[in-house]
Amino acid sequence: xxxxxxxxxxxxxxxxxxxxxxxxxxxxxxxxxxxxxxxxxxxxxxxxxxxxxxxxxxxxxxxxxxxxxxxxxxxxxxxxxxxxxxxxxxxxxxxxxxxxxxxxxxxxxxxxxxxxxxxxxxxxxxxxxxxxxxxxxxxxxxxxxxxxxxxxxxxxxxxxxxxxxxxxxxxxxxxxxxxxxxxxxxxxxxxxxxxxxxxxxxxxxxxxxxxxxxxxxxxxxxxxxxxxxxxxxxxxxxxxxxxxxxxxxxxxxxxxxxxxxxxxxxxxxxxxxxxxxxxxxxxxxxxxxxxxxxxxxxxxxxxxxxxxxxxxxxxxxxxxxxxxxxxxxxxxxxxxxxxxxxxxxxxxxxxxxxxxxxxxxxxxxxxxxxxxxxxxxxxxxxxxxxxxxxxxxxxxxxxxxxxxxxxxxxxxxxxxxxxxxxxxxxxxxxxxxxxxxx
Amino acid sequence: xxxxxxxxxxxxxxxxxxxxxxxxxxxxxxxxxxxxxxxxxxxxxxxxxxxxxxxxxxxxxxxxxxxxxxxxxxxxxxxxxxxxxxxxxxxxxxxxxxxxxxxxxxxxxxxxxxxxxxxxxxxxxxxxxxxxxxxxxxxxxxxxxxxxxxxxxxxxxxxxxxxxxxxxxxxxxxxxxxxxxxxxxxxxxxxxxxxxxxxxxxxxxxxxxxxxxxxxxxxx
Numbered sequence: 001x002x003x004x005x006x007x008x009x010x011x012x013x014x015x016x017x018x019x020x021x022x023x024x025x026x027x028x029x030x031x032x033x034x035x036x037x038x039x040x041x042x043x044x045x046x047x048x049x050x051x052x053x054x055x056x057x058x059x060x061x062x063x064x065x066x067x068x069x070x071x072x073x074x075x076x077x078x079x080x081x082x083x084x085x086x087x088x089x090x091x092x093x094x095x096x097x098x099x100x101x102x103x104x105x106x107x108x109x110x111x112x113x114x115x116x117x118x119x120x121x122x123x124x125x126x127x128x129x130x131x132x133x134x135x136x137x138x139x140x141x142x143x144x145x146x147x148x149x150x151x152x153x154x155x156x157x158x159x160x161x162x163x164x165x166x167x168x169x170x171x172x173x174x175x176x177x178x179x180x181x182x183x184x185x186x187x188x189x190x191x192x193x194x195x196x197x198x199x200x201x202x203x204x205x206x207x208x209x210x211x212x213x214x215x216x217x218x219x220x221x222x223x224x225x226x227x228x229x230x231x232x233x234x235x236x237x238x239x240x241x242x243x244x245x246x247x248x249x250x251x252x253x254x255x256x257x258x259x260x261x262x263x264x265x266x267x268x269x270x271x272x273x274x275x276x277x278x279x280x281x282x283x284x285x286x287x288x289x290x291x292x293x294x295x296x297x298x299x300x301x302x303x304x305x306x307x308x309x310x311x312x313x314x315x316x317x318x319x320x321x322x323x324x325x326x327x328x329x330x331x332x333x334x335x336x337x338x339x340x341x342x343x344x345x346x347x348x349x350x351x352x353x354x355x356x357x358x359x360x361x362x363x364x365x366x367x368x369x370x371x372x373x374x375x376x377x378x379x380x381x382x383x384x385x386x387x388x389x390x391x392x393x394x395x396x397x398x399x400x401x402x403x404x405x406x407x408x409x410x411x412x413x414x415x416x417x418x419x420x421x422x423x424x425x426x427x428x429x430x431x432x433x434x435x436x437x438x
Numbered sequence: 439x440x441x442x443x444x445x446x447x448x449x450x451x452x453x454x455x456x457x458x459x460x461x462x463x464x465x466x467x468x469x470x471x472x473x474x475x476x477x478x479x480x481x482x483x484x485x486x487x488x489x490x491x492x493x494x495x496x497x498x499x500x501x502x503x504x505x506x507x508x509x510x511x512x513x514x515x516x517x518x519x520x521x522x523x524x525x526x527x528x529x530x531x532x533x534x535x536x537x538x539x540x541x542x543x544x545x546x547x548x549x550x551x552x553x554x555x556x557x558x559x560x561x562x563x564x565x566x567x568x569x570x571x572x573x574x575x576x577x578x579x580x581x582x583x584x585x586x587x588x589x590x591x592x593x594x595x596x597x598x599x600x601x602x603x604x605x606x607x608x609x610x611x612x613x614x615x616x617x618x619x620x621x622x623x624x625x626x627x628x629x630x631x632x633x634x635x636x637x638x639x640x641x642x643x644x645x646x647x648x649x650x651x652x653x654x655x656x657x658x
Contacts, residue, residue, distance in 0.1 A: 229518040230447050233540035237453035240543045244460055254456075261449055389470075389493030 006162045013158050017151065025144040033136040040132060041101060044114035047072065048125045052118045071131055073111075077122040084121070093126055103129065168196055176203070184211040213281070220384070224272050227385050227399065231265040271400040274333050275384065278407035285327045287436070292322045292362055293355045295332055300353060303339050310343055313350030322357040325436035326412045334408040337401040338366040338429055344397060346370035349426070360435050361414075367421045367428040378418045382406045402429075409433065439554060439594060440464040440615050441485040444474035444500075445516065446492050450539075454487065454516070457543040462577055462590045463550065464618045471500035478504065481614065483511060484554055490517040490528065498531050505532035512553045516541065551575060558601055567600050567654060570639065586638050591616055595631050599644065604656030606647050 051074060076085035077095055093106055093113065104111045110129040115122060168191075175187050186204040189197065238258040245251035276282075300316045307314035324331075335353075342351040349369025356363045373381055373388055380386050385399040402416075409416045414433035421428050441458070443465050445451040455465040466481070468474040470492050478486070486504075490497035501513060513533045517524070520538040528536050534556075535549055551574050555563065565572040571580040577593050579586045588596065598607060598615050607615075609628045616631075617623045624630075632644055632652060645653050 226518055229539050230450065233518070234447065234449035234453060236540040237450065237457060237543055241453055241456055241460075244457070244543075257449070257453070264449065387493070 005166060006159065009162045010155060010158050014151065014155050017147075017154060021144060021147045021151075024147070025140055028143050029136055029140040032139045033132065036132050036135050036139075040112070040127070041114070044101070044112065044125045044127070045116075047074065048114050048116040048123045051076065051123050051125070052116060052121070071127050073124075073126045075124045075126075077124075079120050079122070093124065095122065095124070165193070168193055172196065172200060172203075179207065181214060184208075184214070220276075223385050227272075228265070228268065231261060231268055235261040235265055268398045268400075271398040271404065275400055275404050275407065278330060278404060278411060280407075280411070284411075285330075287325045287327060289323050290326050290328045290331055292324060292331065292335075292364060292433075293318050293320065295328070295335060296353050296355050296364075299332065299335050299339060302336075303343065306340075306343055307351065310346070311348065312343060312346055314339075314343070315350065315352045317352060317354040319356050322355050322362045323435065324362050324412070324433050326433070330408045330411065334405050334431070335364065335366075337405050338364075338431075341397070341401045342366050342368035342370070342427070342429075346426070357435075362433045362435060364431040364433065365428060367426060369421060369423075369426040372420055372425055372427045373418060381418070382416070405429070405431065412436070439484045439597065440466065440481070440618065441487060441550070442474060442477050442481075442483045443467045443487040444469075444471065444492065444497065445487070445489040446470060447489070450489075454543075454546070458547065458550070460590075461543075461547040461550075462574075462594050463547075464594070464616060464621075466619045471495040471497060475500065475504075478509065478511065484557070485550060486511050486513045487550075488513055488515050488533070490515060490519060490524075498528065501528075501533060502531050512557045514546075514549060514553060516546075548575065565597060565600050567603060570600075570643075572597060572600065581639055588635075588638070589631075591627075592631050592635055592638075595628070596635060599652060599654045603654050606651045606653045608651035611651065 072087065073093060074085070074087040075083060075093060075095075077083050081095060083095075093104065093111060099115050099117045102113050102115070104113050104126070111126045112129050112132070113124060113126040115124050117123075172187060179185075184207045186207055187200050189200055189204070192200055235258065238254065238261045242251060242254040242258055245254045296316055296318065300314055303314055339351065339353065346368040347370065351366065351368045354363070354365040354367070356365075377388050381388060381402050384403040387397065387399050406416050409431050412433050413436065414431060417430045417432075419428050419430070420426065439462070441463055443451060443454055443458075445454065445467065446469050451467050451469070455467050458465045465487075466477055466483070468477050472495065474486075474488075477483075488497045488501060492500075497515070497517070501515075504511070504513075514535045514537060515528045515533045516537050516539060517528070518539045519525075519528075525536045525538075534553055537546060537549060551563070554574075555561070563573070563575065565574065569582045572593070573579075574597065577588070577590070579588050579593065579596070594616055595612060598612060612628050613623055616628070632646075636644060643654065645655065647653060
């Protein structure tokens, strides 16, 4: 079966028309036959009647009959059964004593016979039944033939009309072909046939979502490229300073600066990769049971040297195991970003990490005694590459830390809130994560 | 030559300042437009190196504001925005030159020198005064056919005096040209540099106008 709508419509419509034509022809044939029977029977009767009023010798076939003379056979007998007249001496139908109409098989032919008794004579008029069939067939043919002749024309008409009706489809497909990843504007919805509106509507919906996703990607790549420029500029300048250095001492200082520049670039690239891996469109990794309390213990140990270097106290308030189902690596990155940020932006005092299981949630808190984040900045700090103005860290951050934290929390079905530390100063980041033991 | 760098990135700021210092420039460094504005109001800088992506107020907005106030300081934009439209809007907002990050320190110095030259109304890259020739690009000095060795500060001091022969520059003015923020200035530093220069160029090359300052003669 062809899958073309046009071809299918053509085949079905022509098929239906042919069947309809055959049915019409068949019933017409029967109606015509009935009419002809009635008419010719009447004629036979008339003929017999007219013969009964004439003398036998000169019995001519009355004029004005539908059938030519040779088709009729007329015979007259007297009441003793002696044939008095034949219209066709070589065709002598045997006598039918029963009056009225009857069908007779004679001389290899079926005959319609009308017998009239009028006292002293028997008049018989007959003609072959095949005559009637021919007439009916010919009349039916004449009625049905024009329809048969019209079929090809109808087919052509259907082909053209269906093609015309389907034109919006081909214009939609050519409009779709013109779409490129850089030009995903919606398809025109004006003048569309009713049947295509939902299709184009959902296509436009898809295009819009695709466009948004691509735009987000494009923006991310543009932002990332832009953000990579700063550390690369620093590295290039630092490298030149190394080359220019005159004394060994200058050289050592320049190399140390270059090393920090390279570390910063590396860190930014790592953070970018982490963020890309946490993209909502990335496939899920296998989840396992993770004890956030143990994870926090391990991380605190890792960050202890950094905290000491910054002369900060780093503490963990733990209340025993706190298991959630999740991706251990992402959770580690999330917690590590929180602690790293806290240490970076806290000039003095300390950082406290709290892990607490509460019903079906695990609450993770990282609190510092730094400058905090002003209330009206608390939304924006989750944007990538956004840095709180005037927030001075010893080294430039990647601007991605909190964006990563938020992504990881959301991928685990949790959420992040920011508020001031317990004393009204500093920053407290709270991550609420569901245990996910369903 | 003292100039102001406005750059929020610590590493870049530090490296640019270090590099320009090696090329004999004195660089003050502000981290945002506000601090930059305060500095421009307090001191007379020969040049402004401006990053556009500053926190709070963008470099471009501040530049327009400076120009509206009639400040004519030569401005060299240092930015990561490399689109043609960005360059055009930077220059049209009143900048004199535009350098895209990452850039080369040598190119930065050369552009700074070119801007300073243009600002002083000179086309000739070398500074000449009688039999003395100074090359700001290489810091080479030639006097009466012989190469003389000058320290970076000596070179800067001599350049300051030669820019406007005949004009008297006070000790404070010279100190300001030679030393940036946070640099220790010993009380007789300028006198020491003048002393060394006189030893290399002859005692009467630099005149001492008592109580006012120093100058080189207008017509050599």
